[in-house]
Each structure stands twice: as C-alpha cells, then as structure tokens.
Amino acid sequence: MSNSFWRTLSTHAILICGMIFMSAPVYIAFMSSTHAPETLFNEGLQYWFGGHFFETYNEVLFVEGGVMKKVTASRMLVNSMILGLGFAIGKVVISMSAAYAIVYFRFRLAVPLFWVIFMTLLLPLEVRIVPSYEVVAGLGLLNTHTGLIVPLIASATGTFFFRQFFKSVPEELLEAARLDNAGPLRFLIDILVPLSKTMIAAILIIMFVVGWNQYLWPLIMTTEETSYTIVIGIKQIYQVLSEGGELPQFQKAFALTILATLPPVLVVLVFQNWFVKGLVESEK
Amino acid sequence: MSTLTLSGVNKRYDNGAHAVRGVDMDITDGELIVFVGPSGCGKSTLLRMVAGLESITEGEMTIDGKRINETSPADRDVAMVFQNYALYPHMTVFRNMAYGLINRGMAKSDIEAKVRETAKMLRIEDFLERKPAQLSGGQRQRVAMGRAIVRSPKLFLFDEPLSNLDAKLRVQMRIEIKRLQRELGVTSIYVTHDQTEAMTLADRLAVINEGLIEQMGSPMELYSDPKTLFVASFIGSPHINLLPARFENGQLQVGDTAMAGFDALPQDVPLMLGIRPEHIAPHADGAFEISVDLVEQLGADSLIYGAVAGFNGNEPHELCVRAGEASQHLPGERIKLNFEAGRAMVFRQDSGERLI
Numbered sequence: 001m002s003n004s005f006w007r008t009l010s011t012h013a014i015l016i017c018g019m020i021f022m023s024a025p026v027y028i029a030f031m032s033s034t035h036a037p038e039t040l041f042n043e044g045l046q047y048w049f050g051g052h053f054f055e056t057y058n059e060v061l062f063v064e065g066g067v068m069k070k071v072t073a074s075r076m077l078v079n080s081m082i083l084g085l086g087f088a089i090g091k092v093v094i095s096m097s098a099a100y101a102i103v104y105f106r107f108r109l110a111v112p113l114f115w116v117i118f119m120t121l122l123l124p125l126e127v128r129i130v131p132s133y134e135v136v137a138g139l140g141l142l143n144t145h146t147g148l149i150v151p152l153i154a155s156a157t158g159t160f161f162f163r164q165f166f167k168s169v170p171e172e173l174l175e176a177a178r179l180d181n182a183g184p185l186r187f188l189i190d191i192l193v194p195l196s197k198t199m200i201a202a203i204l205i206i207m208f209v210v211g212w213n214q215y216l217w218p219l220i221m222t223t224e225e226t227s228y229t230i231v232i233g234i235k236q237i238y239q240v241l242s243e244g245g246e247l248p249q250f251q252k253a254f255a256l257t258i259l260a261t262l263p264p265v266l267v268v269l270v271f272q273n274w275f276v277k278g279l280v281e282s283e284k
Numbered sequence: 285m286s287t288l289t290l291s292g293v294n295k296r297y298d299n300g301a302h303a304v305r306g307v308d309m310d311i312t313d314g315e316l317i318v319f320v321g322p323s324g325c326g327k328s329t330l331l332r333m334v335a336g337l338e339s340i341t342e343g344e345m346t347i348d349g350k351r352i353n354e355t356s357p358a359d360r361d362v363a364m365v366f367q368n369y370a371l372y373p374h375m376t377v378f379r380n381m382a383y384g385l386i387n388r389g390m391a392k393s394d395i396e397a398k399v400r401e402t403a404k405m406l407r408i409e410d411f412l413e414r415k416p417a418q419l420s421g422g423q424r425q426r427v428a429m430g431r432a433i434v435r436s437p438k439l440f441l442f443d444e445p446l447s448n449l450d451a452k453l454r455v456q457m458r459i460e461i462k463r464l465q466r467e468l469g470v471t472s473i474y475v476t477h478d479q480t481e482a483m484t485l486a487d488r489l490a491v492i493n494e495g496l497i498e499q500m501g502s503p504m505e506l507y508s509d510p511k512t513l514f515v516a517s518f519i520g521s522p523h524i525n526l527l528p529a530r531f532e533n534g535q536l537q538v539g540d541t542a543m544a545g546f547d548a549l550p551q552d553v554p555l556m557l558g559i560r561p562e563h564i565a566p567h568a569d570g571a572f573e574i575s576v577d578l579v580e581q582l583g584a585d586s587l588i589y590g591a592v593a594g595f596n597g598n599e600p601h602e603l604c605v606r607a608g609e610a611s612q613h614l615p616g617e618r619i620k621l622n623f624e625a626g627r628a629m630v631f632r633q634d635s636g637e638r639l640i
Contacts, residue, residue, distance in 0.1 A: 170368060170370065172366045172367075172368055172370035173370050173372065175335075175337050175357075175364070175366070175370065176364070176366065176370040176371075176372075176431075177372075177383075178336075178337070178356075178357045178358060179335065179357050179358060179362065179363060179364055179384070180358070180383050180384035180387055180431075181358035181384060181387040181388050182358075182383070182387050186387065190372075190383070191372055191374075194374040194375075195373065195374055197374075
C-alpha cells in the first residue's frame with residue numbers, strides 16, 4: 001500500500017518535472033508576447049499576461065510591415081501549411097506506390113532496389129544540399145512551392161513502413177481480388193488503400209509535423225519574403241526587428257514563435273487517436 | 285454446367301521442386317471432386333493451377349473444351365473459397381459479395397437482387413450491412429461461400445474451407461456444402477487433408493501423394509479396393525491395420541501365425557498384410573492373439589487396441605479391432621481374433637503395390 005503510494009508519488013513527480021521543463025519556455029514565450037516592447041526591454045522576460053495580446057497578434061498576423069517589411073505572418077502560415085501538406089501527401093503517395101511496386105510486382109532486382117531506397121536514409125538533405133540546390137535552381141524553381149516540396153518528398157522510411165504493412169496483408173486477399181476481376185490499380189485503390197487507412201493517417205501526421213518544421217532547405221531555397229515559411233520567418237524577424245536603431249520588437253518574435261508551434265500541436269491533438277491506432281493496430 | 289480436363293499437368297518451381305507430376309483427370313458436369321492427401325502433397329498447388337493463381341509448367345487444362353492455360357484467373361470464370369476466407373475486412377458483407385460483380389460491370393439493380401437472393405439461400409441476409417470482423421467463424425464461412433456462389437461461376441474451388449472451424453460446425457457446414465453443391469449443380473473441386481471430410485463429400489475423390497494421383501474413384505471404391513498401400517492407409521478411420529508378412533511355403537506368414545488361403549504371391553519380398561478393423565472379430569479359435577491395451581467405447585461399437593503376440597519387438601504389430609456392443613473387454617485381457625481372410629489385402633512393402 002505505502003509502497004504503491006510512494007511509487008505513484010515519485011512517478012508523478014518525475015512526470016510533472018518533465019512537463020514543466022518541456023513547456024516552461026513555451027509558457028514564457030507566450031506570456032512575454034503579450035507585453036509591450038518597452039516592458040520586455042526594461043524588465044526582461046515576463047511570467048504573466050500583459051495587456052498587449054490583441055495588439056501584438058493583430059499586427060503580426062495581418063498588418064503589412066508589422067513583422068517583416070512586406071509579408072505578414074498569416075501569409076507565412078499559409079506557406080508553411082502548403083509545405084507541410086505537400087510534403088506529407090507527397091511522401092505518402094510516393095512511398096506507397098514504391099512499396100506497392102516492390103511488394104506486389106515481381107520484377108528483377110526488386111530486393112536490391114529496395115535496399116538502395118533504404119540506403120538513401122544515409123543521405124539526408126543536409127548531405128546533398130548543394131546538388132539539390134543546383135538542380136532546383138537549374139529548373140528555375142527557386143522561391144516556388146514546387147521547388148520547396150519536390151526535393152523532399154522521396155521517403156525511405158515511408159517506403160519501409162508501407163512495405164512491411166503490405167507484406168503483412170494476407171496473400172489470399174490479392175488472390176481473391178484477382179478472381180474478382182480486380183486489376184492492379186483496382187486492388188490498390190479498393191483494397192490496399194482502405195486497409196492502410198490508419199497507417200496513412202499516422203504517416204501523414206508525422207510527416208506534416210516534419211515538413212512544417214523544415215528549416216535548412218527553405219532557408220536556402222527562399223530568397224523572397226513572400227515565399228518565407230513561418231519557421232524561416234522566426235529566423236529573419238530578429239534581423240528585421242532590430243534594424244534602424246529602434247527598440248527591438250521581441251514581443252513580435254515571441255508571438256511568431258507561438259504561432260509557428262500552434263498548427264502542429266493542433267494536428268497532433270486532433271488526430272492523436274488515429275495516430276496511435278495507425279502505429280499499434282491494423283485492420284486485417 | 286461445365287467440364288474440366290487436365291492432361292499431363294506438371295508444376296515445377298524455379299527452385300527445382302516438382303510439386304505436381306503428370307496429372308490426368310476428367311471432371312464431368314456437376315461433379316464434386318475432392319483432392320485429398322497429406323500436407324505438402326501438391327493438392328493445393330493443383331487447385332491453384334486450376335484457378336490460375338499458379339502457372340502450368342507443362343500439360344494442358346481445358347474448361348468445356350477450351351484451353352485455359354494462358355487465361356487470367358478472372359476470365360476463367362471460376363470462384364474460390366479460401367481457407368482463411370480472404371474476405372475484404374473493410375467492406376460490408378454486401379460489398380464483399382458484390383465486389384466481383386461490380387468489377388464485371390453488372391448493373392446495380394441486378395447485383396442487389398443477386399446478392400440478396402444468395403444471402404437468403406445461405407441465411408446471412410441479416411448480416412449484409414456488417415463487416416467480417418463482426419461475424420462468427422461459421423458466418424464468415426457462409427459469406428465466403430456466398431461470394432463464390434453469387435457469381436454463378438463454371439467451377440467452384442474450395443481450398444480447405446472448413447479447417448478453421450470447430451468440429452461441430454465443420455460437420456454442419458460439410459453437409460451444407462454438399463447440399464448447396466447438389467442444388468446448384470456446379471462442378472466443384474474441394475481440397476482437404478481430412479479423409480472423413482473427403483469421404484463424406486466426394487462424388488469421386490483423388491488421393492494425391494507427392495504430386496502424383498495415387499488413385500481416383502468413388503469413396504467406397506477407394507475404401508474397399510485401394511490400389512496402393514498409401515491409399516489403403518490414408519483412407520479409413522480408424523486406420524487400416526498393417527502387419528508385416530512374408531510368403532513362405534504357400535502360406536502367408538504373419539509373425540508366428542501362418543495364414544492359409546493365399547497363393548501366387550512373390551517369395552522373399554517383404555509384404556504387408558492390410559485388414560480393416562471391422563474385418564477382424566474376436567473368436568474362440570482365432571489364429572491371432574492380442575493382449576488388450578486400450579478399449580475405446582464409441583457407443584454403438586467399441587475399438588479394441590492391442591499388440592499381436594508372436595512378433596519381435598521392432599516391427600509394428602499394433603492392431604485395432606472394431607467390435608460390437610456385446611463384446612466387453614478389459615485392458616490386460618488376452619483375446620483371440622479371427623481375420624476375414626477374404627477381405628484382407630496384401631501389398632508389397634517396397635513399391636506399395638497391391639497384390640491381393
């Protein structure tokens with residue numbers, strides 16, 4: 001009895017400490033973002049609400065010149081959304097079709113090819129960034145959404161997950177479908193896609209968050225303000241805000257940070273049921 | 285409605301395994317043929333070759349006289365019931381049954397009518413909106429059958445469809461399959477490793493061993509007149525009794541006992557005497573003596589197991605006797621038995637060929 005009491009107490013204490021440790025910076029950033037720039041400059045970080053919430057967020061989100069020279073935070077949010085969604089959907093589509101080909105079509109070198117795909121895990125974007133930039137620039141795709149998304153969507157991990165899942169689908173389903181006059185495309189659309197629904201959802205969520213948080217590639221790719229994503233915006237805002245010897249607008253930087261974290265948090269919160277389902281169970 | 289002919293059909297895999305060796309077979313209209321054999325004997329491979337799921341290495345297959353070797357599974361117009369049912373888990377029962385019809389471009393109203401009619405016949409019309417996961421094993425089995433029936437195919441192929449059911453349900457479904465097959469009159473092939481299932485279902489059955497058809501015929505033919513040792517030992521429950529024997533001095537020497545009434549058997553060749561449990565009876569002057577090990581009371585009759593006297597220890601000499609209700613014996617008792625010599629069979633031990 002007492003043993004279990006102390007165990008409960010200690011585990012909770014550890015969890016609470018961890019939670020505070022992880023969320024305190026976010027809390028401080030949010031609180032500070034609701035204060036006037038003078039308060040922040042004079043008194044440093046703030047730990048409770050100030051009176052400038054609407055003012056700051058309105059200026060950041062909607063007023064031209066409020067945060068960058070021209071672009072507003074809402075535009076950057078849209079850019080990030082396009083990157084996140086394009087990245088996630090592109091990855092699912094490409095890796096699913098690659099896995100489908102590898103598992104269901106008997107072509108030469110299917111297994112070696114799979115391992116070649118798998119080996120690209122050793123070549124993340126950071127390693128191949130110069131040639132990738134060269135290619136995208138050569139195609140005239142700098143500062144476009146296409147250029148931002150396409151070099152990122154090939155996914156070895158996604159292919160691997162889908163391959164493992166397809167391999168666990170009983171072969172009789174394919175045979176039954178063949179007898180039911182379903183061709184390869186019908187089988188994919190009518191049977192495999194619905195079966196991998198939860199799996200697709202899980203990968204979409206993970207990849208959306210990863211796509212949203214992309215930093216290096218958009219940083220190099222985007223030179224015009226209008227194609228900035230919000231993550232790049234955070235980086236750039238310090239340069240913009242401290243220009244011209246004015247008072248640094250730290251509350252705006254904090255506001256932008258909070259805005260950048262919100263969508264991924266919402267996505268995970270809303271879809272977490274699906275997410276867990278996709279990782280632990282399958283409908284077979 | 286359809287006939288199926290196999291001539292010289294062979295299956296060799298890339299790794300050299302020879303799974304099906306020269307099968308010839310004529311299946312006539314409306315027949316229910318059972319392929320029976322131990323696991324790994326090639327019976328399922330042969331069935332899958334008929335379905336078009338495995339290619340045919342050599343030989344020819346025809347349905348209604350038309351060569352189907354190169355025809356795709358969907359165009360062969362055959363329907364298959366799988367061991368694990370292979371129902372589409374995300375589709376309702378209705379969709380499962382309708383899927384093949386939709387893909388064949390049948391009109392919606394026709395599909396609806398056809399599926400409902402079939403569901404009624406199988407008594408699953410109340411489950412049409414459910415998913416397979418919400419059904420019991422027996423109901424899933426019915427849906428799998430419904431999916432086959434609804435297409436009105438030329439051939440039904442059953443791949444061990446009852447092996448995932450419990451014993452009681454299996455007997456029930458076996459009867460139902462037989463009834464449905466009769467009613468619909470569709471030519472069918474049924475694969476099983478269970479000889480009881482094979483015996484009760486088949487119009488004719490083919491005993492398959494190592495890719496070869498050992499013998500094909502009606503269940504009673506195979507039971508009472510097996511051509512090989514393998515068929516004799518595979519068909520029948522409890523198994524046929526097999527005792528090593530030799531032919532010496534015009535008599536069949538079984539252990540210590542000499543049995544008269546056999547002639548023209550090869551000398552100096554190890555033989556095997558086969559006799560079914562029901563052709564042995566306790567008899568006061570019986571030539572064989574066993575000490576009773578175990579008695580199984582089945583109600584109408586009892587099975588007496590025991591070791592035959594007069595054998596040295598290494599050879600198999602266990603006997604099973606099917607005795608009537610009247611004869612009660614206790615373990616340890618020694619009883620004398622009489623064989624109906626006329627019903628006994630003699631096989632060569634080396635080739636398995638039947639001599640008498």
